[in-house]
Amino acid sequence: MSSSRFADRPALLGVLLFVTSETAFFALLIVTYVHFFGQSSTAAMARAHLDPFRTGIFSLFLFSSSFAVWRAERTGRANRIGRRRFWLAATIALGIVFLAGQVLEYAGILRSGLGLGSNLFTSTFFTLTGFHAAHVLVGLVMLSILLGLDLANATNARSGAQQSVSIYWHFVDGVWVVIFAIVYVLTFRGIIG
Amino acid sequence: MLDWASTVDHKKIGILYMLTALVFFVIGGLEALAMRIQLSRPNNTFLGPETYNQLFTMHGTTMIFLVGMPLLIGLAIYLVPLMIGARDMAFPRLNAFGYWLIPFGGLLIYFSFFATGASTAGWFSYPPLSLRNYTLGNGPFGNVGGVDYWSIGLLIVGVGSVASAINLIATILLLRAPGMGFGRMPLFCWLIFVTAALILIAIPALNAALVMLFFDRRFGTAFFDPTGGGSPLLWQNFFWIFGHPEVYILILPAFAIISEVIPVFARKPIYGYEFVAGSGVSIGLFGLFVWAHHMFAAGLSQGVTIWFGAASMLIAVPTGVKIFNWIGTLWGGSLRFRTPLLFALAFILQFTVGGLSGIVFATIALDWQLTDTYFVVAHLHYVLFGGTVFAVFAGTYYWFPKFTGRMLSERLGRWHLWLAVIGLNATFFVQHMLGVMGMPRRVYTYGDFPGWALANGISTVGAVILGSSIVVFLWNMYVSLRHGDIAGDNPWDAWTLEWATTSPPQPENFDTVPPVLGRRPLYELTAQRESANRRQSVGRGQEIVL
Numbered sequence: 001m002s003s004s005r006f007a008d009r010p011a012l013l014g015v016l017l018f019v020t021s022e023t024a025f026f027a028l029l030i031v032t033y034v035h036f037f038g039q040s041s042t043a044a045m046a047r048a049h050l051d052p053f054r055t056g057i058f059s060l061f062l063f064s065s066s067f068a069v070w071r072a073e074r075t076g077r078a079n080r081i082g083r084r085r086f087w088l089a090a091t092i093a094l095g096i097v098f099l100a101g102q103v104l105e106y107a108g109i110l111r112s113g114l115g116l117g118s119n120l121f122t123s124t125f126f127t128l129t130g131f132h133a134a135h136v137l138v139g140l141v142m143l144s145i146l147l148g149l150d151l152a153n154a155t156n157a158r159s160g161a162q163q164s165v166s167i168y169w170h171f172v173d174g175v176w177v178v179i180f181a182i183v184y185v186l187t188f189r190g191i192i193g
Numbered sequence: 194m195l196d197w198a199s200t201v202d203h204k205k206i207g208i209l210y211m212l213t214a215l216v217f218f219v220i221g222g223l224e225a226l227a228m229r230i231q232l233s234r235p236n237n238t239f240l241g242p243e244t245y246n247q248l249f250t251m252h253g254t255t256m257i258f259l260v261g262m263p264l265l266i267g268l269a270i271y272l273v274p275l276m277i278g279a280r281d282m283a284f285p286r287l288n289a290f291g292y293w294l295i296p297f298g299g300l301l302i303y304f305s306f307f308a309t310g311a312s313t314a315g316w317f318s319y320p321p322l323s324l325r326n327y328t329l330g331n332g333p334f335g336n337v338g339g340v341d342y343w344s345i346g347l348l349i350v351g352v353g354s355v356a357s358a359i360n361l362i363a364t365i366l367l368l369r370a371p372g373m374g375f376g377r378m379p380l381f382c383w384l385i386f387v388t389a390a391l392i393l394i395a396i397p398a399l400n401a402a403l404v405m406l407f408f409d410r411r412f413g414t415a416f417f418d419p420t421g422g423g424s425p426l427l428w429q430n431f432f433w434i435f436g437h438p439e440v441y442i443l444i445l446p447a448f449a450i451i452s453e454v455i456p457v458f459a460r461k462p463i464y465g466y467e468f469v470a471g472s473g474v475s476i477g478l479f480g481l482f483v484w485a486h487h488m489f490a491a492g493l494s495q496g497v498t499i500w501f502g503a504a505s506m507l508i509a510v511p512t513g514v515k516i517f518n519w520i521g522t523l524w525g526g527s528l529r530f531r532t533p534l535l536f537a538l539a540f541i542l543q544f545t546v547g548g549l550s551g552i553v554f555a556t557i558a559l560d561w562q563l564t565d566t567y568f569v570v571a572h573l574h575y576v577l578f579g580g581t582v583f584a585v586f587a588g589t590y591y592w593f594p595k596f597t598g599r600m601l602s603e604r605l606g607r608w609h610l611w612l613a614v615i616g617l618n619a620t621f622f623v624q625h626m627l628g629v630m631g632m633p634r635r636v637y638t639y640g641d642f643p644g645w646a647l648a649n650g651i652s653t654v655g656a657v658i659l660g661s662s663i664v665v666f667l668w669n670m671y672v673s674l675r676h677g678d679i680a681g682d683n684p685w686d687a688w689t690l691e692w693a694t695t696s697p698p699q700p701e702n703f704d705t706v707p708p709v710l711g712r713r714p715l716y717e718l719t720a721q722r723e724s725a726n727r728r729q730s731v732g733r734g735q736e737i738v739l
């Protein structure tokens with residue numbers, strides 16, 4: 001890593017380090033999910049309560065939001081403010097749709113009378129995906145601040161902030177790729193494949 | 194007052210860290226003294242079992258999280274920008290944020306004493322003891338237990354530590370003065386860099402485990418609760434995935450201090466600079482893969498046990514390399530036996546004792562015999578007191594003049610040193626024997642078995658001597674702050690950049706950062722000036738002759 005790349009944008013390096021640290025945090029939550037998967041009746045519970053097709057479709061919204069935030073960054077750098085606003089708003093909208101999907105998934109489980117502490121499946125599932133959703137929410141707040149500053153025409157030399165938020169958003173997205181692969185694809189691989 | 198509360202100056206924040214740690218150090222020390230008084234004779238009734246359990250939990254928690262880490266992080270935050278010729282940290286406001294989480298997290302943990310009684314689950318808080326069934330308070334705040342305060346308090350402290358680690362890494366990567374490549378960076382900064390990287394990776398593991406423990410206690414999950422299908426062993430793994438790197442988080446900065454002090458007082462460059470830096474990096478990497486040596490008695494499979502035992506033995510190699518580097522530096526040097534060097538020498542001796550008893554634990558059969566006995570207590574205190582704390586003493590005598598503009602008293606320094614050395618060995622050496630005799634740790638009292646009363650009596654006397662050494666130390670700082678000799682910019686003729694500015698350094702540290710021509714910038718600068726002068730005077734001489 002050449003440190004000169006960050007010399008005039010230390011915040012970028014800061015976010016990369018923060019994201020590294022968060023990776024370790026999520027790694028342990030994922031290990032916990034995997035550790036208990038297949039014990040008692042967690043696998044059967046997962047199959048009974050998760051909806052891989054619906055969540056898969058909602059996941060596509062989150063994945064495409066990574067593209068949107070990348071466009072926002074590029075158009076911002078090219079000083080095309082109108083385009084940038086569009087892509088920022090698109091990122092936020094896609095993120096909200098993804099969260100709505102999570103709400104649906106949660107509501108289904110809660111409706112069947114289960115909560116965080118009901119059993120090992122709900123504990124590991126809600127803890128892992130809940131912390132991820134919280135990270136998405138924090139990302140949405142930061143994106144909204146960026147957009148707000150933009151609309152107030154206060155975005156001069158904000159590309160450092162834009163890049164930092166982008167890195168964080170890609171990270172949140174990347175974590176979901178892993179979570180989706182483990183929680184959904186693993187659970188249903190027999191049924192789907 | 195207000196300018197201290199709102200400051201973003203790394204020097205003030207560094208001082209705040211160190212003062213906070215000092216306050217908690219005194220509290221944690223008093224807790225230890227109370228325990229030693231209880232154990233001074235068999236069947237003593239000075240403390241009850243419940244209080245005793247709270248005290249050993251809080252002593253460990255305090256010394257690790259509220260003394261060791263903030264003290265070393267604070268020292269690094271004060272020194273790193275000065276050593277690399279920067280004006281401040283990379284993120285000054287994040288710096289203040291990271292600091293303020295520490296005292297508030299600490300206060301929350303200590304509040305449990307009054308709210309419900311502190312945690313009684315020990316500093317590593319093993320389930321099922323740390324779960325609701327065993328540790329639930331009944332204070333004015335309902336059925337909240339000490340472990341609840343403990344886990345949330347540590348989470349807050351942990352977030353602060355990660356913030357400071359991000360800041361230290363970014364500072365070292367981005368703000369080095371022109372000419373200071375990685376090959377010229379002071380070893381202090383090298384080892385702090387490794388420490389910060391470990392904090393960045395290891396603390397989130399603890400945070401994740403704390404969250405799950407808290408969920409188990411408050412929201413009815415059962416991650417670590419066997420009655421709900423959970424696994425106490427999972428907590429042990431998670432805790433030590435953090436906990437072993439934590440040992441290096443506490444000892445690498447000690448190595449960092451010693452690697453600065455010894456060359457200056459031996460008047461030689463460090464012997465094997467590359468090896469000190471390289472072995473620091475390899476200790477950091479190895480340190481991530483040896484955690485299960487804390488769990489040999491937990492019933493892991495034989496293959497796993499052998500792997501972790503062997504890996505733990507291997508880590509002794511880079512540590513040994515460092516000790517040879519320091520001895521090589523001392524060898525043939527013109528030693529100045531001032532208090533910083535004396536404490537550095539005491540560090541090498543005492544840390545080696547702790548290192549050797551550590552190898553005993555990496556030997557699995559011996560571990561099974563000695564685990565959870567006083568042998569462990571002896572080992573970890575030689576490492577953390579004889580190691581980390583002695584190094585911090587060396588560093589304090591070395592840098593106090595820079596922090597305050599005044600020298601500490603050498604005379605009081607000698608008293609401090611000898612009381613500390615005698616106190617440490619009296620307290621903890623006999624504990625090796627107690628451990629071999631089978632005295633378990635964490636018991637509030639013991640029967641009158643042959644030899645136990647004598648050894649425990651010696652240990653308690655030692656603890657009082659060790660405590661008195663701290664009184665001398667505090668007195669030394671208090672008196673010297675008022676009446677100590679004026680230090681000047683560079684009282685030790687040292688070579689790193691922090692000595693190129695005033696004592697204490699002005700805001701923003703430097704008028705102009707001196708050019709960095711090598712690993713010892715101030716030495717090379719003087720050498721360059723002298724040779725320039727010589728060339729000039731030789732030139733002039735020739736003129737006259739001609």
Ligand SMILES: [Cu+2]
Binds near residue numbers: 436437483484486487
């Ligand atoms: Cu260890």
